[in-house]
Amino acid sequence: MVTPHAPGSKLGERMDGLTIHRFRYFPERLEHLAHEGGILEKIKRRPWVLLQVPFFLAAQVLLIRRLTADRSFQGVHAHWILPQGLCAVLAQMGRRDGVPILCTSHGGDLFGLRGHLFDALRRWVLRRSAALTVVSRAMAEKLRAAGIQTPCHVIPMGTDLSTLFTPDARAPRRKATILFVGRLVEKKGVRYLIEAFGHVRRRIADAELWIVGSGPEEPLLKKLAASIAPVRSLGSELEASAPSDLPPHPGAITFFGPVAHEDLPHFYRAATVTVVPSVVARSGDQEGLGLVMVEAMGCGCPVIASDLPAIRDVIRHGETGLLAPPEQSTSLADAICRALTDPGLLKNLSDHGREWARRHFDWNEIGEKYKRLLNRLQGSPEITRCGRSRASRQ
Numbered sequence: 001m002v003t004p005h006a007p008g009s010k011l012g013e014r015m016d017g018l019t020i021h022r023f024r025y026f027p028e029r030l031e032h033l034a035h036e037g038g039i040l041e042k043i044k045r046r047p048w049v050l051l052q053v054p055f056f057l058a059a060q061v062l063l064i065r066r067l068t069a070d071r072s073f074q075g076v077h078a079h080w081i082l083p084q085g086l087c088a089v090l091a092q093m094g095r096r097d098g099v100p101i102l103c104t105s106h107g108g109d110l111f112g113l114r115g116h117l118f119d120a121l122r123r124w125v126l127r128r129s130a131a132l133t134v135v136s137r138a139m140a141e142k143l144r145a146a147g148i149q150t151p152c153h154v155i156p157m158g159t160d161l162s163t164l165f166t167p168d169a170r171a172p173r174r175k176a177t178i179l180f181v182g183r184l185v186e187k188k189g190v191r192y193l194i195e196a197f198g199h200v201r202r203r204i205a206d207a208e209l210w211i212v213g214s215g216p217e218e219p220l221l222k223k224l225a226a227s228i229a230p231v232r233s234l235g236s237e238l239e240a241s242a243p244s245d246l247p248p249h250p251g252a253i254t255f256f257g258p259v260a261h262e263d264l265p266h267f268y269r270a271a272t273v274t275v276v277p278s279v280v281a282r283s284g285d286q287e288g289l290g291l292v293m294v295e296a297m298g299c300g301c302p303v304i305a306s307d308l309p310a311i312r313d314v315i316r317h318g319e320t321g322l323l324a325p326p327e328q329s330t331s332l333a334d335a336i337c338r339a340l341t342d343p344g345l346l347k348n349l350s351d352h353g354r355e356w357a358r359r360h361f362d363w364n365e366i367g368e369k370y371k372r373l374l375n376r377l378q379g380s381p382e383i384t385r386c387g388r389s390r391a392s393r394q
Contacts (some may be wrong), residue, residue, distance in 0.1 A: 001019065001020050001021065001059070002021050002022075002060065002063055002067070003016050003020065003021070003022055003023075004022065004023060004025065004031070004033070004034035004035065004056065004060075004210075005022040005023060005024045005025070005028070005031060006022075006031060006034065006035045007028050007029060007031055009022060010022065011024070011025060014153070017135055018099075019216055019319065021063060021067065023060055023062075023063040024059060025047055025052060025055045025056040025058075025059040025060075026052050026055055029272060030052075031047050032046065032049050032052070032235075033052045033053065033056050034056070038108060038183070038185065038202075040108060040112050040113075040283065040285065041183075041185050042219070043272075044216075044283075045216045048074075049384075052249065053054075053083075053137050055370065056083070057083055057086070057280070060083070060084070060087040060096045060372075061087045061091045061333070062091075063291070064076070064087060064088060064091035065091040065092075065357070068091065068092070068099070069196070072100060072199075073099050073377065074100075074374075074378055075099050075100045075101070075102060075130075075374055075375070075377060076088045076099055076101045076102070077101075077104065077370075078101060078102070078103045078104070078129075079104050079106065080103075080105060080106060080108070080109045081103050081105050081109050081110070081122050081132070082109045082113055082118065082121055082122060083123050084103075085101065085103040085125045085126075085129060086121060086125050086259065088103075089101060089124075089128045089129070091179065096252075100128060100130035100131075100377045100378065101128065101130055102129065102131050102132070102133065102373070102374065102377060103125065103126065103129045103131075103132045103133070104132070104133045104134070104135075104155075104336040105132065105133075105134050105135070105139060105288070106135055106157070106286070106288045106289075107135065107136075107139060107285070107286065107287060107288020107289070107310065108285050110122075110134070110139055110143075110288070111280075111284050111285050111286050111288075112140075112281070112283050112284055112285030114284050116272075116284070119146070122148075123148070123181055123229045124244040125151075126148055126150040127149075127150065129150055129346050130151070130217075130260065130377045131150065131151040131152070131373065131377055132148075132150045132151065132152045132153070133152070133153045133154070133155045133370075133373070134152060134153075134154055134155075135154075135155070135156045135288045135310070135387075136154065136156065136288055136289045136309070136310035136313045137154055137155050137309075137310075138147065138308075138309030138310045138312075138313070139145070139288060139310065140152055140154050141309075145197060149153040153161065153373060155187065155366060155369050155370065156289050156294075156313065156360070156361055156362035156366065157289060157291055157366065158294075158360075158361050158362055158364075158365065158366030158367065159291055159294055159295055159298065159361060159362075159363055160362075160363050161294070161298040161357055161358050161361065161362040161363070162362060162364065164262065164265060165201050165268070165294075165295045165297060165298030165299050166265070166299060167263055167299055167300035167354065168265075168269050168299075171242075171244055171266070171269040171270060172244055172270070173244075173269065173270060173271070173272060173298055173301075174244065174248070174270055174271065175208040175248075175271075175272060176195065176204055176205065176206050176208065176211065176272055176340050177207075177208050177209075177210060177270065177271045177272045177347070178193075178207060178208070178209045178271070178272065178273055178275055178336060178340075179209075179210045179212065179267055179268070179270075179271035179272075179273065179274045179275065179296075180209070180210070180211045180212065180213070180260075180274070180275055180276075180277070180379075181213060181264060181268075181274065181292045181296075182213050182276075182292055183213055183214070184211075184213055184214055184215030184216070184217045184218045184221055185215045185216060185217055185279070185281075186217065186279070186281040186282065186285075187278060187279060187281040187286055187287065187382075188277070188278055188279075189277035189278050189279040189326065189327070190211065190217065190221055190277065191217075191221060191224055191333065192277045192326075192327055192328070192329045192332060193209070193275055193277040193280065193329075194209070194221060194224050195224075195226060195228070195329035196277070196329040196330070196332040196333040196336060197209045197227065197228065197229065197253065197333075198228040198329075198333075199329065199330060199333035200333050200336050200337055200340075201229060201251045203333075203337050204337060204340055204341070204376075205250060205251065206248065206250040206251075207231070207250070207251065207336075207340065208248060208249050208250060208251065208252050208253070208254065209252070209253045209254070210243070210254050210256060210267065210271065211253065211254065211255050211256065211259075212256045212257075212259050212264070212267055213256075213257075213258060214258045216256055218255070219237055220353050221255075222255060225253040228253070229251055229252055229253045230249070230251065230252040230253070231252065231253050231254075231255065232249065232252060232253075232254050232255070233254070233255045233257070234254060234255070234256050234257070236244075242266050242270070243256075243267050243270045244266070244269070244270035248377075252294065254281045259342045264295060265295075265299050268295060268296045268297050268299035268300075268301045268313065269300070269301070271296075271301055272293065272302075272339075272340060272346070273301065273302050273303070273304055273339050273340065273346070274293070274296035274301045274302070274303050274304070275303075275304045275332070275336065276290055276292055276293050276303065276304070276305035276311070277305075277306055277324075277326070277332060278290065278305070278306045278308055278326065279308075279326045279327050280308070280326070285306060286308060286310070287310045287311060289310050289311075289313060289314065290305065290311055290314060291361075293305055293311070293314045293315065293321070294314060294357050294361045297320065297321070297353035297354055297356065297357040298354065298358070298361075299359050300350045300351075300353075300354050301350070302321065302322075302339060302346050302349035302350050302353060303315060303320075303321035303322070303334060303349070303353060304321060304322045304323075304324060304332070304335050304339060304343075305321060305322075305324070306324060306325070306326035307321060307323040307324060307325055307326065308326060308331075311323070311327075311349050314356075314357075314361075316356070319349075319352050319356075320349065320352050320353045320356045320357075321349055321353055322335045322338070322339060322349070323335075346353075352384075
């Protein structure tokens with residue numbers, strides 16, 4: 001695995017059976033482009049880090065080129081068309097012994113990078129890639145509309161629904177706790193959830209809102225929250241107890257800050273509902289899928305989400321979750337109140353959501369799909385194009 005270096009991390013190590021190679025692209029204390037939020041958000045908030053992009057690309061290309069020259073690989077899997085796919089292609093230019101490149105787009109590089117230059121770069125990379133995977137049907141449709149001919153497969157990102165994100169009958173689920181998990185950036189739509197909570201707490205007095213995550217919009221969101229409800233922030237205080245052990249704080253909004261991935265199930269098992277209020281950002285960036293929904297469903301926590309194209313791959317309204325129009329706080333509040341006041345609906349969404357997630361998003365199943373695809377790329381057999389087989393086109 002090739003990944004950017006971050007201050008305090010090692011240049012190389014073994015982790016979960018993988019050999020990790022990190023590339024330095026700037027003096028360590030100034031490496032601000034990657035990690036702790038998306039690159040686009042970093043550039044938007046700190047325009048000067050745009051100066052690091054050429055060094056970031058060059059360092060990545062050089063490391064990939066060195067690794068592929070020193071070792072024998074059967075393929076390169078680039079997560080994101082831009083910039084990782086671009087770097088993988090550049091690293092193999094001029095070589096006769098190049099290996100197949102599989103690109104995976106998660107959404108930001110497709111929706112958020114707009115303009116003729118980025119369109120041209122995507123086309124250039126994909127023409128030189130053996131195949132492309134996208135995490136939702138909405139993304140495949142966008143690529144088809146753009147005339148992309150690279151073989152394209154819809155394979156969502158999976159998660160561990162067998163051992164990590166699972167229900168726990170011993171964990172008490174709270175009565176009226178609304179949970180958000182994710183980065184605090186524009187496309188996550190947290191401001192609309194906070195506004196919706198203002199309506200909810202007037203109708204359900206013991207409702208409370210938990211916000212798990214961090215990001216550049218955190219100060220703005222805390223200010224908005226303070227104008228609507230009592231606010232508390234928890235960090236190291238949480239370490240002494242599980243989320244379900246915290247005393248209820250009716251009508252309040254709690255910011256927990258960033259939480260380790262392996263600790264997230266405790267939140268999903270304690271919350272009454274998980275809300276994913278995503279929107280289309282001003283840059284055009286939007287959810288490619290929304291794995292938080294899958295994690296919550298795996299833990300038996302009902303989900304309410306914005307009605308966006310990619311989200312419909314996970315949420316079937318009224319069956320595996322509830323959908324509400326994006327950017328409409330009152331409609332979102334109505335959906336939350338409906339769920340919190342209907343135990344039968346909550347149980348139905350929990351049961352169907354858990355089963356749907358296990359069948360379609362468990363990492364074992366997703367891993368097998370990638371294994372089959374990578375094996376096929378090595379032999380270059382017939383490959384589907386954007387989710388349609390050659391047989392179906394005939």
